Amino acid sequence: MDNNNITNNNENIEEKSLYDSVKVLSPTRLVLRRFFRSRLSIIGLGMLLFLFIFSFIGPLFISYNDTETFAIERQVQMISKESFKGSDGVTYEFFDVSKSITTDKAPPSSDHWLGTDNNRMDVFTRLMYGGRVSLMISFLVIFFETFLGVFFGGIAGYFGKWIDTLIMRVVDIFYCLPTMPILLISAQIIKSIESIQPNHRIIWLMGILTLFGWASTARLVRGQILSLREQEFMTAAEATGIKASAKIVKHLLPNVMPQLIVTMTLGLGGVILYESTLSYLGLGVQFPFAAWGTMISAADPSKGSEILSYYPNLWIAPGVLIVAAVLGFNFVGDGLRDAFDPKMKR
Structure with a gap:
C-alpha cells in the first residue's frame, strides 16, 4: 500500500515537473530561445544596437549639428x-x-575625429545624422511596403476569384519591371524638378521605393492566407458569422506574422542598399541632409582622383556602416527565420 502511494506520488511529481517545463517553453519563449542560440543572430543584434545608439542617441552628446561648417x-x-x-x-x-x-578637407584631429568634408562639415557628426536618415527611410519604406502587401495580399487570398486574379496580375507586372533601372529613371525625373525641396525629395524617394517593393509581400501574404483559409479554425470562425474583415485581422494575420517579421527584417538591408545607391548617384538624399550613400559620393573620382588616396576618412567610415547595417539585418532575419521554423527541434 505504501509502495503504491510512493509510486503514485513520484508519477505526480514527474507529471508536474513535465507540465512546468512545457509551460515555461511558451511559443514566444521558445522563439527567443532558438534565436539566441545562434551566434550570428547575437552578432547581428549587437551590430544593429550599436548603429541605433550611434545614430539616434549619439547626436545628443555632441555640441554641433550636421550642417555646421568649420574654417x-x-x-x-x-x-x-x-x-x-x-x-x-x-x-x-x-x-x-x-x-x-x-x-575644406581637414584631416582627423582631436576636435574632428574623422576630419571635415569638402563642405567643411564634421564627418563624424554627419555619420550620426546620416545613419538616422538612412535607418528611418528604411523602416518607413518597409512599414508602408508591408501595409500595402498585407492589404492587397489579404484581399486576394481571402476573397479569391476575379479579385485574386486582378490583384495578382498587377503583382506580376511589378515583378516583371527591372527594379534598379526604373528607380534610377524615377529618381532622375524627380531630381530634374527644381521646385522640389531637399526634404520633399526624401518623401518622394520613400514613395518610389515603396511602390516597387510591396509586390513580394502581397504574394507572400496571399499564399499564406490561401493555405490557412481551409483550416478547421477558419471553418469554426465562419460558423460564428463574424465579418470578413474580422476573420482576416483576428484569425489569419496572426498566423502570417512570423513570415512577415522575417520578410521585413531581411528587407531592411535591401532598402538601405537601394537608398545608398541612389544617394551615391546623387538621386536620393540631397545636400544639406546627410546620408551614408551621399557621404560616399565624396569619393567620386570625377571630383578629384586624390580623394580616394589622400582622404579615406571621407568614404571608408560610411561604407563600413552600410555593410554593418546590411549584415546586421540579414543576420537577425536569418536568426528569426530559423527561430520561427516549426520543423526545428528544441
Whole structure:
C-alpha cells in the first residue's frame, strides 16, 4: 500500500515537473530561445544596437549639428618661388616653404575625429545624422511596403476569384519591371524638378521605393492566407458569422506574422542598399541632409582622383556602416527565420 502511494506520488511529481517545463517553453519563449542560440543572430543584434545608439542617441552628446561648417587653418609645406630683377641688374630669388591655408578637407584631429568634408562639415557628426536618415527611410519604406502587401495580399487570398486574379496580375507586372533601372529613371525625373525641396525629395524617394517593393509581400501574404483559409479554425470562425474583415485581422494575420517579421527584417538591408545607391548617384538624399550613400559620393573620382588616396576618412567610415547595417539585418532575419521554423527541434 505504501509502495503504491510512493509510486503514485513520484508519477505526480514527474507529471508536474513535465507540465512546468512545457509551460515555461511558451511559443514566444521558445522563439527567443532558438534565436539566441545562434551566434550570428547575437552578432547581428549587437551590430544593429550599436548603429541605433550611434545614430539616434549619439547626436545628443555632441555640441554641433550636421550642417555646421568649420574654417580650419593649418600649416602646409609649400615651396613657392618668387624672383625679381634689382636695379643693379642682378636677379634675386626668394623661396617660401611654409604657408598657412584654410582647408575644406581637414584631416582627423582631436576636435574632428574623422576630419571635415569638402563642405567643411564634421564627418563624424554627419555619420550620426546620416545613419538616422538612412535607418528611418528604411523602416518607413518597409512599414508602408508591408501595409500595402498585407492589404492587397489579404484581399486576394481571402476573397479569391476575379479579385485574386486582378490583384495578382498587377503583382506580376511589378515583378516583371527591372527594379534598379526604373528607380534610377524615377529618381532622375524627380531630381530634374527644381521646385522640389531637399526634404520633399526624401518623401518622394520613400514613395518610389515603396511602390516597387510591396509586390513580394502581397504574394507572400496571399499564399499564406490561401493555405490557412481551409483550416478547421477558419471553418469554426465562419460558423460564428463574424465579418470578413474580422476573420482576416483576428484569425489569419496572426498566423502570417512570423513570415512577415522575417520578410521585413531581411528587407531592411535591401532598402538601405537601394537608398545608398541612389544617394551615391546623387538621386536620393540631397545636400544639406546627410546620408551614408551621399557621404560616399565624396569619393567620386570625377571630383578629384586624390580623394580616394589622400582622404579615406571621407568614404571608408560610411561604407563600413552600410555593410554593418546590411549584415546586421540579414543576420537577425536569418536568426528569426530559423527561430520561427516549426520543423526545428528544441
